[in-house]
Amino acid sequence: MFVDGGYDATPMTRIASAARVATNTIYWYFKDKDELLVAVLDRVLARALADAASRDQEPWADQLLWAVGQLEQFHRLVTVVHARAATSPVVNDWHESFHRLVDDILTDGFRKTGTPEESLRAMTQVGVFVVEGLLLHPHSVPDRREIIELLTRPQRPPAALDSP
Amino acid sequence: MFVDGGYDATPMTRIASAARVATNTIYWYFKDKDELLVAVLDRVLARALADAASRDQEPWADQLLWAVGQLEQFHRLVTVVHARAATSPVVNDWHESFHRLVDDILTDGFRKTGTPEESLRAMTQVGVFVVEGLLLHPHSVPDRREIIELLTRPQRPPAALDSP
DNA sequence: ACCTGAACACCGTTCAAGT
DNA sequence: ACCTGAACACCGTTCAAGT
Numbered sequence: 001m002f003v004d005g006g007y008d009a010t011p012m013t014r015i016a017s018a019a020r021v022a023t024n025t026i027y028w029y030f031k032d033k034d035e036l037l038v039a040v041l042d043r044v045l046a047r048a049l050a051d052a053a054s055r056d057q058e059p060w061a062d063q064l065l066w067a068v069g070q071l072e073q074f075h076r077l078v079t080v081v082h083a084r085a086a087t088s089p090v091v092n093d094w095h096e097s098f099h100r101l102v103d104d105i106l107t108d109g110f111r112k113t114g115t116p117e118e119s120l121r122a123m124t125q126v127g128v129f130v131v132e133g134l135l136l137h138p139h140s141v142p143d144r145r146e147i148i149e150l151l152t153r154p155q156r157p158p159a160a161l162d163s164p
Numbered sequence: 165m166f167v168d169g170g171y172d173a174t175p176m177t178r179i180a181s182a183a184r185v186a187t188n189t190i191y192w193y194f195k196d197k198d199e200l201l202v203a204v205l206d207r208v209l210a211r212a213l214a215d216a217a218s219r220d221q222e223p224w225a226d227q228l229l230w231a232v233g234q235l236e237q238f239h240r241l242v243t244v245v246h247a248r249a250a251t252s253p254v255v256n257d258w259h260e261s262f263h264r265l266v267d268d269i270l271t272d273g274f275r276k277t278g279t280p281e282e283s284l285r286a287m288t289q290v291g292v293f294v295v296e297g298l299l300l301h302p303h304s305v306p307d308r309r310e311i312i313e314l315l316t317r318p319q320r321p322p323a324a325l326d327s328p
Numbered sequence: 329a330c331c332t333g334a335a336c337a338c339c340g341t342t343c344a345a346g347t
Numbered sequence: 348a349c350c351t352g353a354a355c356a357c358c359g360t361t362c363a364a365g366t
Contacts, residue, residue, distance in 0.1 A: 006250055012359060022332050024361075033359065076250065082300060083247040086170055086240065099301075122314040125307070126294055133293025136246060137263075146286040176340060186351045188342075193349095197340065 002040050003073070007033075007080040034088035041081065041094055044074055060109045061152040065145055068134050078135045102128050114154050127151060166204050167237070171197075171244040198252035205245065205258055208238055224273045225316040229309055232298050242299045266292050277318050291315060 001010045001018065012033060016023040030036045048070050055063050081098075084091040106127040107120060115123050130151050134144060165174040165182065176197060180187040194200045212234050219227050245262075248255040270291040271284060279287050294315050298308060 008247070009251065011357080013357095023359090024333085025331055027360070028330065079243075079246040079250065082243040083172070086243065087173065119314055122307075122310040125297075125303075125311050126290070126314060129293045129297025130290055132300070133289075133296055136296070139289075143286075143289070147289050150283055150286040150290060175338080177338095187340090188352085189350055191341070 002037060002080070003044075003076055006076050007037060007084070034084055034091050037077075037080065037084065038090050038094050041077060041098075044077065045098070060113060061148055064109065064131075064152065065148045068131060068144060068148065069141070071135055072138050075135050075138055078132070099128065102131055106131070109152070113152065166201060166244070167208075167240055170240050171201060171248070198248055198255050201241075201244065201248065202254050202258050205241060205262075208241065209262070224277060225312055228273065228295075228316065229312045232295060232308060232312065233305070235299055236302050239299050239302055242296070263292065266295055270295070273316070277316065279318075 001015060012026060013023050015036075016026055019026070026036065030039065048067065051070060052063065052067050055066060058066075081091060081095050085095045086092075103124055107124045110120055110123050110127065111117075130147060134147065139147070165179060176190055177187050179200075180190055183190075190200065194203065212231065215234060216227065216231050219230060222230075245255060245259050249259045250256075267288055270288045274284055274287050274291065275281075294311060298311065303311070
């Protein structure tokens with residue numbers, strides 16, 4: 001319901017009645033609405049990661065493109081995570097660990113495709129921002145592909161031009 | 165108050181009492197809280213643009229770096245704009261026109277620094293995401309500089325390497 | 329351990345009435 | 348035109364009580 005209708009727009013009462021319990025019953029399982037959000041986030045991310053693991057041998061850019069395409073369904077969650085992270089420590093923790101995860105994946109990818117070590121950190125940051133931007137603002141498939149390909153294009157000139 | 169305390173965390177009652185009027189008096193000037201937000205956004209952006217106009221002759225990367233530094237103060241507004249844009253048409257309109265603005269500025273900058281025309285669109289998108297990312301997640305000044313410099317680095321190899 | 333009806337505190341917004 | 352006290356509808360959360 002958070003994914004489809006938005007966090008603010010789905011009151012606890014509606015969640016409870018969908019679960020066929022009284023509203024306050026939710027508070028026996030979750031401390032507050034933010035913890036419920038984090039539970040949803042954990043689920044959604046775990047599924048996406050499990051799916052991604054099955055695409056081990058595809059080229060890096062394709063894997064990334066596919067993952068972004070998957071996660072884009074949840075762009076409503078992305079905006080609310082940013083909004084709630086300022087107030088809720090649990091959401092803030094989740095957000096930070098998500099950033100670390102994306103950071104690690106991108107650092108690895110950029111290093112393997114020959115990004116020079118001295119610009120690796122900044123390049124990764126740019127990558128994180130691009131991923132986040134794509135999640136925040138859904139794009140058409142070709143646009144997404146073009147952006148990801150520009151991002152993941154090897155940094156050094158191709159070997160054919162390097163050797164005489 | 166939206167900038168310092170956050171949109172959700174500053175109730176209309178507090179705004180009203182800071183303005184020394186009754187709460188409902190605000191509704192004579194603004195249709196609702198979202199329109200009040202847009203009024204704040206317009207003010208903040210107008211000031212930043214006026215400041216930026218005075219830096220005409222500096223290099224492009226420096227201008228951009230400085231503008232991002234200025235706007236970073238308002239990162240609380242950035243998150244709430246994304247959150248409210250999904251619900252409020254006025255906020256959504258403001259957000260779209262802001263993106264168009266950044267898009268135009270970046271397209272211009274990238275074109276002038278020799279980005280090939282066929283990757284201009286994607287490059288601009290990457291730029292928009294980087295700007296948005298920097299506004300969303302405050303960075304240290306050197307980190308910001310490094311990221312912006314990586315982004316604005318001319319795409320074609322420098323002339324010294326091109327000519328024999 | 330698990331669930332509930334009823335209440336509480338707080339919020340954005342509106343109404344009817346004033347000047 | 349401008350402002351207000353009082354109310355309304357809705358929200359997340361808690362309490363005291365049940366099984």
